[in-house]
Amino acid sequence: MAQQEPQPKKVKLVDFSAASAFYGSRKGYVFKTGDQGLGYYLDNVDKAKERVLEGLEGPGLFARAPCVDVEAPETVKAPVPAPAEEPPKKKKRFDPFADLPPPKKKAAPAPKQPTPEPEEKAPVKVFTSGLFKLEQVHCLHIVRKHKDARNPTSWRHPGRRIDRTRQDATDELEKMRTKLLAAPTHRRRSLFQELAKKFSECGSAKKGGDLGMFRRGKMSAAFELAAFNLDVHELSKTVASSSGVHLIYRVA
Missing domain, CATH: 3.10.50.40 (Chitinase A; domain 3)
Structure with missing residues (x-):
């Protein structure tokens, strides 16, 4: 019975542009071999090809299933939520006395003291030289x-x-x-x-x-x-x- 030639595993070139919003604006690809997956950025595609080809089985695989650079579609940008509108600020009313120091508190009035009764003064002498006493x-x-x-x-x-x-x-x-x-x-x-x-x-x-x-x-x-x-x-x-x-x- 003739031995069947092993079938080579298909290499799929999968677009990674859906995650470009997370990785920035760079385009990326994922190469899969069976259940194993490797993720690379576009500037490392050559290295990705080598890693994928090393895992394939059977001769002449490269001719039948080459890895081809495929241009990824334009990155879909995730919608950015609109910033919440701030409530309008109330305009401060101009106060011309804002820079003045606060008014001093008035001291409590002192308790009223009882008014002393005026003393009786001696009568003032108009003539002190005895003008009307001398004869x-x-x-x-x-x-x-x-x-x-x-x-x-x-x-x-x-x-x-x-x-x-x-x-x-x-x-x-x-x-x-x-x-x-x-x-x-x-x-x-x-x-x-x-x-x-x-x-x-x-x-x-x-x-x-x-x-x-x-x-x-x-x-x-x-x-x-x-x-x-x-x-x-x-x-x-x-x-x-x-x-x-x-x-x-x-x-x-």
Whole structure:
């Protein structure tokens, strides 16, 4: 009985393009020999052919069942799901005060303290020199008359009218007052009497300006107010009256 020649196993060239989405854009093929399968990429087809041919049986197989390069169909791309639409973002409202620091919290108001009752104050004394307590005073004075005085004449020059102004008379007495204040206290009365004898334009100048003791209502109002408001051994400021400008020194 003649021995049958073994039938060669068929070699199938299977397209691997269905899996190209997984392997990228490269085209691939699978060569199968029986139940064995080998997978190769297109750039390794020559190596695949050698591996397949080595597993075949029988001579002349290559002529009957050659491995031929077959162009794979175009790769079918898997559908890419559309990206999910993001919900529209809410537009932020412009706040011009966003960069400002937060307002400070107001401190709690302090508890109210009971208001103390006002203390009774002692009555204010209007006149502290005893103006209304004195009945009479003893003073010296120097008077300088001026052209606007009630009687602009001097006992020193009878019949001659005085032509000095009130300001000139005041300036002369201010110089005398400065000199008196610079003198020692115990010398002030005697110096005042000397100046009165030399410059006063009243008849009392012969006695050093001594007016003696006098009560209220005896002198002009401005002169009386200044005299009764002086302390003992106190020198007044310049005092203007209808008779002229005066300096007053109280001795008692």
